[in-house]
Structure formats: C-alpha cells, structure tokens
Amino acid sequence: MIQITGLTKQYGKNRPPAVKDLNLEINPGEIMGFAGLNGAGKTTTIRIVSGIIFPTSGKVLINGKDIVKEKVESSKHIGWVPELPNFDPNGKAVSLLKYYAGFYGIHPEEAEEKAVMLLKKFGIWEARKLPLKSYSQGMKKRFSIAAAMMGDPDNFLFDETLNGLDPEGVKNMRDFMLSLRKDGKAVFLSSHILSELENVADRIAIIRRGSIIKVVERSDLSNLGNLSMKIQIKNPDENVESVLQKFGNVSKDRNVFKITEMKISKDDAYVISDALSKAGYRINSMGTESEGLEEYFLELVGGGK
Amino acid sequence: MRDFIYDFIRTFTGKFTIIMVVLIILITMALAYSSGSSISSTSGPAPASVAYLLPEIYQSGGHTYISDFAVNGYGQPVPGLIVTSLLYNNSLGSSKLNSTNSDYLNGTTNSYGFFNSSASENWPSMGYRYSSEYVGGVNITTSYASYENDGKGSLFYPNINFNEVSNISFPGYLYMFPVANSSSTSHSNIFIYYASPAGAVMPAEKIYYEVEHGGFSFPKFNTSGMAYLKTISGIKSTVISLPLNKTAVNNYVTVELFNTSNDFNGGATAIFSKSVSAGVLLESSLTVPFEFLIPILGIFSAYFYYGKDKASGVLESIIARPVTKGRIFMSRFTSGSVSFFGAIIVAVAIADLIIFKYTGSWISDHTFFSIVLGYTAEAVAFSGIIYLASQYLKSQGAILGTGIGLFFIMVLFWGLIIDIILLETHVNLALKSTNVLYVALSAISPSFIPTLASSLNSGVYSGGFNGSSLLASSVGITAFSVIGVGLLWIIVPFVFSFLLARSRD
Numbered sequence: 001m002i003q004i005t006g007l008t009k010q011y012g013k014n015r016p017p018a019v020k021d022l023n024l025e026i027n028p029g030e031i032m033g034f035a036g037l038n039g040a041g042k043t044t045t046i047r048i049v050s051g052i053i054f055p056t057s058g059k060v061l062i063n064g065k066d067i068v069k070e071k072v073e074s075s076k077h078i079g080w081v082p083e084l085p086n087f088d089p090n091g092k093a094v095s096l097l098k099y100y101a102g103f104y105g106i107h108p109e110e111a112e113e114k115a116v117m118l119l120k121k122f123g124i125w126e127a128r129k130l131p132l133k134s135y136s137q138g139m140k141k142r143f144s145i146a147a148a149m150m151g152d153p154d155n156f157l158f159d160e161t162l163n164g165l166d167p168e169g170v171k172n173m174r175d176f177m178l179s180l181r182k183d184g185k186a187v188f189l190s191s192h193i194l195s196e197l198e199n200v201a202d203r204i205a206i207i208r209r210g211s212i213i214k215v216v217e218r219s220d221l222s223n224l225g226n227l228s229m230k231i232q233i234k235n236p237d238e239n240v241e242s243v244l245q246k247f248g249n250v251s252k253d254r255n256v257f258k259i260t261e262m263k264i265s266k267d268d269a270y271v272i273s274d275a276l277s278k279a280g281y282r283i284n285s286m287g288t289e290s291e292g293l294e295e296y297f298l299e300l301v302g303g304g305k
Numbered sequence: 306m307r308d309f310i311y312d313f314i315r316t317f318t319g320k321f322t323i324i325m326v327v328l329i330i331l332i333t334m335a336l337a338y339s340s341g342s343s344i345s346s347t348s349g350p351a352p353a354s355v356a357y358l359l360p361e362i363y364q365s366g367g368h369t370y371i372s373d374f375a376v377n378g379y380g381q382p383v384p385g386l387i388v389t390s391l392l393y394n395n396s397l398g399s400s401k402l403n404s405t406n407s408d409y410l411n412g413t414t415n416s417y418g419f420f421n422s423s424a425s426e427n428w429p430s431m432g433y434r435y436s437s438e439y440v441g442g443v444n445i446t447t448s449y450a451s452y453e454n455d456g457k458g459s460l461f462y463p464n465i466n467f468n469e470v471s472n473i474s475f476p477g478y479l480y481m482f483p484v485a486n487s488s489s490t491s492h493s494n495i496f497i498y499y500a501s502p503a504g505a506v507m508p509a510e511k512i513y514y515e516v517e518h519g520g521f522s523f524p525k526f527n528t529s530g531m532a533y534l535k536t537i538s539g540i541k542s543t544v545i546s547l548p549l550n551k552t553a554v555n556n557y558v559t560v561e562l563f564n565t566s567n568d569f570n571g572g573a574t575a576i577f578s579k580s581v582s583a584g585v586l587l588e589s590s591l592t593v594p595f596e597f598l599i600p601i602l603g604i605f606s607a608y609f610y611y612g613k614d615k616a617s618g619v620l621e622s623i624i625a626r627p628v629t630k631g632r633i634f635m636s637r638f639t640s641g642s643v644s645f646f647g648a649i650i651v652a653v654a655i656a657d658l659i660i661f662k663y664t665g666s667w668i669s670d671h672t673f674f675s676i677v678l679g680y681t682a683e684a685v686a687f688s689g690i691i692y693l694a695s696q697y698l699k700s701q702g703a704i705l706g707t708g709i710g711l712f713f714i715m716v717l718f719w720g721l722i723i724d725i726i727l728l729e730t731h732v733n734l735a736l737k738s739t740n741v742l743y744v745a746l747s748a749i750s751p752s753f754i755p756t757l758a759s760s761l762n763s764g765v766y767s768g769g770f771n772g773s774s775l776l777a778s779s780v781g782i783t784a785f786s787v788i789g790v791g792l793l794w795i796i797v798p799f800v801f802s803f804l805l806a807r808s809r810d
Contacts, residue, residue: 050625053810075627086618102311103626147622 007058033201034190079148083160089133118146312636337656341663352378352485361500380496382418395432509538584668603687604708612695631807679758686751689798696805
C-alpha cells in the first residue's frame with residue numbers, strides 16, 4: 001500500500017514546485033494510473049515514492065513505513081521500473097540481479113535461482129551472458145522489471161514503462177500488471193498512453209502542474225465529460241426539433257438528431273423517448289455518448305500547460 | 306549494516322580495485338628489486354648473510370678447550386654454521402703437520418651460535434687455524450692464533466681482524482667491533498663479546514664513546530673527553546646502540562670500555578656514515594611513479610565507483626533498493642580507502658621481503674609506515690575531492706574533467722603555482738619563514754602528504770624554495786603537523802561529501 005500525503009517537491013527556491021500538496025493512496029490489488037502532460041510532475045512523484053529523491057515536504061508511506069525516515073524497511077516493499085532503465089552498462093544480468101538481491105538479504109544461491117527464473121520469465125535468459133549495454137530498450141525494461149521483482153515487493157512503480165515498447169511488449173506488460181493486481185499488489189502506473197491506462201487502471205489520477213486535479217474511477221470512465229444523445233427517428237418532420245429542444249441543444253443530420261448540453265441526466269433519458277412517442281414519432285435507435293478519456297484529459301489539462 | 310558490508314565487498318572486489326592493487330604492487334616490487342639490488346651491489350654482502358667466528362681457547366688439565374662463537378653482521382648468534390678448524394703443534398711448522406701433531410676440529414654451531422670442542426693435546430707451542438669470516442656459510446677468510454703453553458691455563462689471543470684491543474686485566478678478553486644496525490641503517494651498532502674460560506661472564510665495565518670530528522685517535526686509554534653511556538656486567542655478548550645524532554655523520558665514533566677503576570679494557574671505532582638504506586632508497590624511488598600514479602588512482606577510483614554511477618543514474622538503480630544514499634556512499638568510499646591502504650601495505654610488505662633478500666635488512670618501521678600512510682592519505686584525499694565534486698556536478702564529463710584538472714593543478718603544477726605566488730608577492734626568499742610558508746602552501750595540495758611523511762621520517766626536508774635541504778622541524782614538519790595535514794585531507798572532503806550525499810537528491 002502506498003500512501004502519499006501532502007507531497008511537495010521544489011527543486012530550487014526560485015522555481016515553482018514540481019509537485020504540490022499531492023495526496024494519493026494506492027491500495028493492495030489496485031492499479032492506479034497516473035496521467036499528465038510532460039513536466040506535470042509524474043516522474044518526480046514516482047522518484048520520491050521510490051526513495052531516489054527527497055520530498056521538500058509531505059510524507060510517503062510504503063506499507064506504513066516512511067520512505068525517508070525508514071528507507072531500508074520501506075524500500076523492501078517497493079519495485080521501481082523507470083522509463084529509461086539505467087544499469088551498470090558492463091554488468092551481466094545474473095550477477096547484477098544477484099547483487100540487487102543482496103540488499104534484500106537474499107542468500108546468493110537463492111538469488112541465483114530467482115534470477116534465472118525471472119530472466120526466463122521475462123524473455124532475456126538468452127541474453128544473460130551479454131553486457132547490459134548491448135540490450136535493446138525493450139530488453140532493458142524487461143530486465144528492469146526482473147530487477148524490481150527480485151525483492152518480491154508488494155508495491156510497484158511503473159514510470160512511463162510502456163513507452164518504446166512494441167505492441168507485443170505493451171500487451172505483455174499489460175498482462176503482467178493485471179497479474180500483479182490479481183496477486184494483490186499495489187501498482188502505480190504513469191503513462192502517456194491513456195488508452196492503456198483505460199485498459200488496466202482501476203483509477204486514474206490526473207496531474208497538472210504538480211497537483212492532482214482529478215481522480216477518475218474506473219466506473220466513471222464511460223461517463224466522462226459532457227453527455228450527449230443520438231436519436232435516429234424513422235418518421236421525422238419539422239416539429240421533431242421543437243420536441244427535443246426541451247432537453248438540450250439539437251442538431252440534425254438527415255434523420256439523426258443529436259442532443260448536446262443535455263438538461264437531463266443519462267438515467268432520465270427515457271423521458272425523451274416518452275416525449276417522442278407521445279408526439280407520434282417512431283425511434284429506430286437511441287443512445288447516450290460520453291467524451292473519451294483523451295478528450296476529457298485534454299479538456300482538463302489542455303491549454304493549461 | 307549488512308547492506309554496507311555487501312556493497313563494500315562488491316566494490317572491494319571490483320575490476321578497477323583489482324587493477325589498482327596489481328599496478329601498485331607490481332610497480333613497488335620492481336622498485337624494491339631495483340633498490341635492493343642496487344644497495345646490495347654497492348654495500349657488500351647483507352649483514353645477515355655474514356658470519357664471524359670468535360674463538361676462545363684455553364688449556365686445563367692437559368686438555369685444550371675451544372669454544373667458537375659465531376655472530377652475523379648484526380651481532381646476532383649464527384646457529385647451524387659449519388665450522389672447520391685445525392689445532393696443531395706450532396713448533397714444527399705448517400709443512401710438517403700430520404695426524405699426530407694436529408687435530409681437525411670440525412662441527413656445527415648450536416642454537417646459541419657456539420661450537421664447543423676439545424683436544425687431548427698439551428704441545429708447548431700451539432697454533433689454531435680457523436675460518437674467521439663466512440658469507441652465505443662459505444668461508445672467505447682464514448685466521449690464525451698461536452699460544453705458548455705456560456702450563457698455567459692462559460688464554461690464546463687470536464689474531465683477529467677487527468678493531469679490537471684487549472687487555473689482560475681480567476680473565477677473559479674482548480671482541481669488540483662495529484656491526485650493522487638492523488632497525489636503523491644510518492649508523493652502526495657496537496658488538497661486544499667477552500671470551501672467557503668455561504663461559505665466565507664479564508665483570509662490570511663502563512662504556513664511553515666519543516664522536517671524533519676531523520680525524521681520530523684510537524684508543525684513547527682514558528675517559529677524558531668521552532661521554533659515558535652505561536655500565537654493563539654479567540654478560541657474554543651484547544650489542545650497543547649509540548645515541549648519536551646527525552652531527553656524527555661521516556665522523557669516526559670511538560667506543561671504549563673501562564673497568565670500575567677506569568682502566569682501559571678495550572674498544573672499537575667506526576665511521577658513522579649516513580648511508581642510504583634500501584628502504585629510504587625505495588621511498589625515494591617510489592616518489593616518481595607514485596607522484597602520478599597515486600593521485601590518478603585516487604581520482605579514478607572515486608570516479609568509477611561513485612561519480613560516474615551517480616552522474617549516469619546507475620546509482621539510482623541501487624538506491625531504489627533497501628539501502629540509503631549515505632550507506633552507499635560510505636561503502637564506496639571506505640572500500641576505496643581500504644583498497645588503497647591494502648594495496649600499498651601489501652606492496653610495501655612485498656618490497657620489504659625483496660629488499661631483505663638482497664640486503665639482509667628490513668625496511669625500518671618508520672620508513673614502512675611513512676610510505677604506507679603517506680600514499681594512502683594522498684590517495685584517499687584525492688578520492689575524497691572527487692566524491693565531493695560528484696555531489697555538485699551532474700555529468701560524467703564534468704566529474705572526469707574536474708579530476709583531470711585537479712591532477713594538473715594539484716599534482717603537476719602546484720609547485721610552480723607556489724613559486725609564482727612567492728615571486729609575485731616579493732617575499733624575502735632568504736628568510737626561514739619563507740620556507741615555512743612554502744611548506745604550508747605546498748600542504749594545500751594532497752600530493753604533498755607523502756613528502757611530508759618522508760621528511761618527517763628522515764628529519765630532513767629537501768624541497769625548500771631554493772632547493773636547499775633543511776631540518777624538517779625547522780620548517781614546521783613535525784609529527785603533529787604531518788598527522789594534522791593528513792587527517793584534514795582525509796576527513797574534510799569525506800565529511801562534507803558524506804553529508805551532501807545523504808541529504809541531496
């Protein structure tokens with residue numbers, strides 16, 4: 001479980017805070033998406049949570065342990081997968097994983113077994129004898145995940161991990177994250193690829209200029225932004241628009257009428273069909289539409305950069 | 306603590322550390338070989354490989370008893386020496402010797418350095434031919450002793466080759482000669498052996514000595530003008546170390562023994578020469594390669610094990626594990642420092658063995674620690690500066706560039722910079738305080754630490770502004786100042802960089 005409370009990070013006295021009074025909680029078995037424009041504060045937040053940089057103020061608890069004051073204990077429960085993994089370029093996969101395992105107190109023999117298992121699981125076993133500098137970006141990310149898994153942590157931080165991966169890599173990563181959720185892990189996933197966040201995230205926190213401006217629940221993803229309704233009428237005439245104008249702004253495309261800026265909720269949509277029936281119109285199809293996450297995201301953060 | 310030890314071991318066994326250790330050891334070994342063989346070829350055989358045989362012969366009850374005592378060039382007993390000697394009837398002449406008028410007395414010295422033998426001979430005139438000097442167990446000098454048997458059990462007086470004067474005022478007689486000083490090769494010790502019948506010990510004798518400036522007269526036969534050292538008694542043999550200072554360099558030193566009535570009983574003299582020991586030569590030889598090597602290793606060790614990883618982000622992949630920034634810093638810094646210390650101490654220890662093989666003498670403790678601590682402190686100091694720079698610099702190039710710049714300024718050109726400062730400030734170069742200032746300015750660079758250590762060791766600072774050699778203490782080089790400068794250079798960069806490492810992003 002990751003608890004972020006009042007987190008603020010300012011890199012210089014004369015610079016605006018990169019993260020400002022940020023509050024989030026990522027629960028076990030939950031994938032929390034983290035969306036924002038470049039420079040919004042996503043990576044800074046994740047680096048603070050991973051213990052790599054210090055917060056200016058606020059607190060980050062990992063399984064109840066303070067990442068600053070109880071760094072060693074809290075880091076045991078964190079697995080960090082950065083956007084651009086950076087390892088000893090001359091290191092070899094197995095020895096490097098064994099080195100990391102040492103910090104978790106894992107016995108060398110057990111560490112070797114685990115390293116072999118993880119390298120096979122993430123498809124880089126064949127490259128185990130090569131130095132990491134010869135790995136592709138995708139391989140480095142897979143190695144990075146293996147490294148994050150060495151300590152079998154309860155919480156995972158993925159910082160733009162999907163960037164640069166091919167479709168197969170994206171799918172594998174998606175499946176991997178879902179398996180983590182299934183295993184009861186808390187996953188904090190920052191990504192520019194909003195469609196992927198939509199696919200896997202239970203909640204999506206949208207950050208703008210260092211502050212969380214919205215946390216979208218998965219159940220709300222299909223009901224984001226302004227509601228509109230499209231109605232196809234079999235026998236329209238010039239009076240249809242007057243009937244529909246009571247419910248919002250009406251536009252027409254042949255026999256399809258679209259109501260925007262609706263004055264009623266989605267759940268009250270049946271009122272429209274009643275009104276049309278009473279007026280003698282027959283309805284071919286009728287449905288509500290919400291804005292997609294991307295439109296909604298851009299509406300929230302766009303122009304605010 | 307486990308994480309600290311874990312990372313410490315990994316760094317300690319890192320490739321660069323191994324390369325560094327091997328490099329230091331190989332260079333030191335090569336220079337030790339050069340120093341040892343050079344000293345060996347110029348100063349004769351090693352004192353430990355030399356043996357002198359000191360016979361003591363007397364007659365009693367119609368038998369002749371012989372006790373040969375073997376000592377090495379340090380005045381230490383030599384066990385296991387194969388001794389060959391011949392006791393013969395001296396009245397016949399050596400050409401007529403046969404088994405009836407001569408006895409071969411051959412054997413091996415015991416663990417105390419003695420070879421005791423006897424012969425049932427009572428010739429009126431006896432001769433004793435023996436091997437008096439050995440090198441590596443091989444006889445190189447044969448000596449003779451002769452004796453007219455007066456039937457009273459008197460002693461033979463061997464014709465020995467040492468600066469020895471004996472007196473018959475007591476039952477035995479003295480072998481007394483200079484021997485090498487194993488702990489300080491700068492001057493000789495005096496060896497005294499009291500040869501007496503049946504192992505009787507020496508009665509009380511007072512030791513006087515005098516440094517003979519401008520020629521010498523020996524023996525003096527009286528204590529006038531001589532300094533009293535101490536009284537010895539009840540001994541068979543002893544080695545005396547004289548409390549001489551540098552004023553005795555290249556002068557004769559006379560040592561004489563007087564009994565309690567101030568009668569002269571024996572003496573020895575030797576030139577107190579300021580010879581260059583192999584250890585000092587090694588220290589001097591190391592200056593040239595180590596002047597460059599040690600700072601470079603200090604700088605690159607810090608760069609490879611910390612600065613580079615920090616700037617490239619590799620350190621982040623470690624810090625994300627259950628370990629703190631402070632502990633990673635500590636493990637890297639201390640493993641580097643221990644590596645320097647370990648490499649240098651092993652290198653000098655091996656050098657010591659090599660030098661001993663060639664010269665028979667060990668590097669003195671002071672020289673040993675002067676080399677080890679001086680260069681370790683220098684390496685740690687340069688390393689610490691790079692650790693400190695790594696806290697501020699964000700790119701690998703900047704850190705490496707700082708290291709190279711540091712090397713140029715603080716190693717290659719520091720002396721020149723000081724010269725320019727002193728010349729431009731028009732200080733009076735003749736003043737003693739200028740040399741003190743020169744030393745103080747030099748100490749601003751860690752590259753000066755080994756010079757401070759060796760100057761403290763030798764007592765002489767030979768890098769003054771005008772190139773003169775000065776008494777180290779006269780320019781402020783004391784144990785206090787050298788230790789102070791060394792500790793400051795180790796502690797200050799370390800503490801500042803540690804505090805920054807654990808508190809900065």
